[in-house]
Amino acid sequence: MENLNKARQLVQNADTVIVVAGNGLAKTEGLDLLGQEDFEQSFPGVVQKYDVHSVGFALDQHISSWSEKWQLWSNLIQKYSVDYYPSKTLQKLKQLINNKQYFIASSAFGHFFETAGFNEKRIFNVFGDWTKAQCSSGINHGLKDCQSVVQKIAAKKPDTNIEELVPKCDICGQPLEIHLPLNEHFYPDTDANTRFRWFLTGNEDKNTVFLELGVDETSPQLREPIEHLVAEFPQWSYVAADFKQENLLPEIQERSAGTNADAASLINNLVTE
Ligand SMILES: [Zn+2]
Known part of the structure; x- marks a missing residue:
């Protein structure tokens, strides 16, 4: 797998992990938005x-x-x-980040992280929670x-x-x-959004890795703004499932690992027994 060692190193050395989860992660948890x-x-x-x-x-x-x-x-x-019953992938993710500071920003609205036992105060469901x-x-x-x-x-x-x-x-x-943002009435969860902003501010000078899992064209808001954010803080790095290294912002290439693995195999490979 492309860049796997680099991805592993970045995650292992990080004090803080920010998981960014998209539709691809929802799919591994059984909710395929467009599956027929x-x-x-x-x-x-x-x-x-x-x-x-x-x-x-x-x-x-x-x-x-x-x-x-x-x-x-x-x-x-x-x-x-x-x-819903949490997949092995989510259980492994928990194992991977449990002893670090973490926050989860997710566009997967199925309440998966909460059910899997991640800290509810450390989750921001960007597109709501149905x-x-x-x-x-x-x-x-x-x-x-x-x-x-x-x-x-x-x-x-x-x-x-x-x-x-x-x-x-x-x-x-x-x-x-x-x-859910089904109409113009949608208000994001303001408390969670505020907690997320504070968390980011508190980790500006910490060794922080953004771990992007299954973000695709259904949630572009979760990719570009975050890459730009990583570019601002030299201690921050970026690891992505299913994303080509050369498509990452040039200024963060050196401290990033784009892998050709899907969310589930990336997590599996990051957890070393
Ligand atoms: Zn009312």
């Missing part, structure tokens, strides 16, 4: 009703009824997040965990009235919607 086969097998009713063939397209459906929205969301969240809900009024009224509602709706019996189960905002009473 698994989706069609699991949700034949959704395929038939809306003529959509992947999670990404299902989430983009414009449905006007709140009970129908929550039914669709609950079925997806139940399968990909409530019933196990949480936000107010649909357009005003930021905070976030609420919606896993128990999801479970009730997904387990629906013939006499279940979903209308009554649709969660409501504690402040204004409007229906809640899942915490």
Whole structure:
């Protein structure tokens, strides 16, 4: 594997690791946004009703009824997040960074890192977390965990009235919607965002490596700005799965390792027993 030794060295020598996770990592955890086969097998009713063939397209459906929205969301969240069991890859990642300072910035919204036991105060879900809900009024009224509602709706019996189960905002009473950027109402988790900024500031002079896992064209915000950030601080370095060394910013080439491995094999290879 290209650059593996360099990647290993950079991670081993780092005091701080900042994991940047994208859609590729979500895939290793079972949530393939654009994958069709698994989706069609699991949700034949959704395929038939809306003529959509992947999670990404299902989430983009414009449905006007709140009970129908929550039914669709609950079925997806139940399968990909409530019933989720952490992969070996995530368990290995934990082993790799557990004894270092770490922070995780993730565009994978399936609540995977939290379920796998990473410190919740050290995770920023950049594009939200669909196990949480936000107010649909357009005003930021905070976030609420919606896993128990999801479970009730997904387990629906013939006499279940979903209308009554649709969660409501504690402040204004409007229906809640899942915490994803599905419309212009999306507010990133401000507390987590602030914690992340403080963490970066506190590590400006520390030996810090950014470990990028499965960032692809679905989350470009997670690549370029971070490369530029690394360029600013000479103690920082960059290790990326599935990314060519020569495509990295010239000024960070020397302290970076782009590898041709996917997220899972990179982590496997970084963990030395
Ligand atoms: Zn509200």
